Amino acid sequence: MNRILKVSYGPALLVFLILMARFTFPNKMTFIIELAIFSIYVMGNNILYGYLGMVSFGQPFYLGVGAYATAIFLAHVGTNPLVGMLLSLLMGLVVGLILGPAFIRLRGDYFALINAATCAIGMFTIEKLLLPITRGDDGLWYRARMSQIPFVDIRMPDKFFLFALAIFLIVLILYNFMDKSALGSSFRAIRVNESKMKFLGYDTFKIRWIGFTLASILSALSGSLYAINFGFVNPSLAEPHRAAEVLVATLIGGAGTVFGPFFGTLAFLGIKDLVSQYIAHWELAVGILTLLVLFRFSKGIWGNTEAIMNEKFGKKRNRSVKKLLTDKAAT
Amino acid sequence: MADTTIDKILEVKDLDVSYQKLRILFQVSLDVDAGEVAVVVGRNGAGKTTLFRTIAGFLNQEAGTIHFNGNDIGRLRAFEVAQLGLKYIQQDKHVFSDLTVRENLELGSYATKDYDWDRVLEYFPQLKNIIDRKGGHLSGGERQMLLIAMSLLGNPGLVLMDEPTEGLAPHVITDLSHAFKKISEKTTLVIIEQNLPLTAEVADRVYAMKEGKIVAEFKDQQAIENLEFEAYL
Known part of the structure; x- marks a missing residue:
């Protein structure tokens, strides 16, 4: 019980502050929803990059898998968004389990590039191969088909806000638990010295596979929340050139930390939201902040x-x- | 972990090891009895570390066999060898620098499900005083002690140590040699060592290596104390 309280305290405080921000800045609800969803996406990348030291240039693929699993279900099969979300989690798990053993054998540049290649193939699959199902660049629209779920009608933005925040809180508590567990220590130790872990008796391949799969699941969950939030999905969500966004947010927030993904996302989306009101190229400000972090505040x-x-x-x-x-x- | 009914805890026979096309070890054979301290001596480049890395499962042999506690471990991976109770402490003295002494020990415990830290810290009580210090802030001697303590979790049958006293202050080496004697009462040790007086003090058996071969074996305590193996270095 004590342990549950210990890992829940920080996330609960953060979510309380987000709730306060929601009521202090009522016109920023959309921003806060995206903050919660993108943070989950960054948490996934943080397991790969921050904890395990594996840079991936293909995370939009895993985000797209989750988004399209929910979208295809809601557009063609059923109407319950929760079922769509569970389907996305399942797809994230399956993709992680299948691709993991092949991908995590590769290190450094090769791991980064095979993910980028997978992302490009994924884009082609969505745009061309599955055109009858995904409707290519036109995207899938299904907001009107979504049914109400018990207790909270997540079709309404203000209700979806609470739903997304609840999911964010649960994920953050589990993430904090993972960080404090043997698994979190093993991730960090593998990044520092994998050989030593092997000599201690750890099957480091399995541990990296678990990390890869967790990252895939979190990205898919984030994609699913995007799909439910927008009621629409098109391939731009999974474009390979967007891989830098999640990496930059991870870096700015603090790689390998529990709350870093949230603060990285806050900085990234905050700059995008604020600077884009004055100049079109808001990426310039993100670039300067990234350089500052790289050269001066590497943590x-x-x-x-x-x-x-x-x-x-x-x-x-x-x-x-x-x-x-x-x-x-x-x- | 150690099976005391088997006299020879480690048997290496006719081991050939190469790095790509470059042969490093030639027909290396050695035996270590349960409960003894065996020391491997030899000049730099003699193949000592390659021998240890091969036994520990980090390198594949081209020919020959390796048996630990009667099990053929020649084709096992490093983590499987460690899980069987044969631990290897590398020469580099690298601990997990971002983690504290406590967290480093926890990593040893997670892998082995052995949380009896009092038993392993009995050999190195000074670690208790720095339990919350980060690994990166430890001295060379403290790092070595921590590495040995971590390796002893899970009661391994045998620990391979690659030059554990290299670069350490004389008083730390004295502490370590006392610890080796105590540890060897419960765990077999095989050590690569360049410090000849220390070798004479702790060794029950000495193997001398040269150019990838075992060139001599000493079991006679008088011969070891007289540093007769020095002639082969």
Whole structure:
């Protein structure tokens, strides 16, 4: 019970602050919805890049898988968005399990590029091969077909806001739990020294496979939420050139941290929202911020905040170290 | 983990190992009895580390067999060898630098389901005082102690250590040699070592390697204490 409270406290506080922001800035509800959904997408990429040290240039593919699974279901098969969402989660799991063993054998540039290639193939599949089902560039429209789900009518934007926030909270708590668990430590340790992990008895291939699959599931979930939110999906969501967005948000927020994806998304979408009101090329501001992070604050927004907090409030924790150093100096 | 009914805990026979077309080990054979401390000595480039990496499952042999506790481990992967109770501590002394001593030990525990830290910290009590210090802030000696402590979780039958005292201060080497003696009461140790006085102090058996071959074996304690193996280096 204590552990559940420990991993829930931070996410609950963050979601409370988001709720406050919703009522303080009522005209920013759409922005906040996108913030919650894109954060989940960045969390997925953060497992690959931040925890495992694997850069992927193909994450829009996994986002597209989730979005189209929900969209195709709602446009052609059923009307319940929750079933569409479960289908997306299942597709994310299946794609991760099938592609994982082949992809994670590759390292560095090769892993990044095979994902980019997969994304390009995915785009072609959506636009051309599955044209009768996906309707290609015209996209799929299904808002009118969506039925009401019990307790909350997520067809209404203000209700969908609460729904998306609830999903975000659940994902963030589970993510925090993962970070504090053996799995989170194993991810980080593999990034630092995979050989050592093998010598300790870890099957590092399986652990990276789990990470890849989790990233795929989170991206698919995010895609599904986009599909439900818009009531429309077209291939632009999964375009390969959009792979940089999720990478930049991960980097800015603080790779390998629990709350980094949220703050990275906040900075990325915030700049997009704010700067685009004044200049068309808002990407320029994101580029400058990225350079600043790369050269000056490599731990990102949350990574640096954590470091400062540890320095200020971590004295008690390090008392034994200081005592030892004092004793050594005395002798 | 150690099967004490089997005298020879490690048997390596006629091992040939190559890096691509370059042969490194030639017909290497060695035996280690359960409960002893065996030391492998030899000049740089003699093939000692290659031998250890092959036993630990990180390199494939071209020919020959490796048996640990009676099991053929020659074709197993590194993590499978470790799970059987044969641990390898690399020469680099790299711990997980972003993690604290506690978190490093936790990683050892997760893999083995052994959370009896008191048992392993008994050998290195100084680690208790720095339990929350990051691995990157440890001295060379502290890192080595942490690596040994991590490897001992799960009660391995045998630990391979690649030059554990390299670059360490004399008083740390003394501490380690005492620890080796204590550890060897429960776990078989095979050590690559360049420090000859330390070898003479801890070894029950010494193998000398040269140019990828075992060129001599010493089991006689008097011969070991007289550093007779030095002639083969």
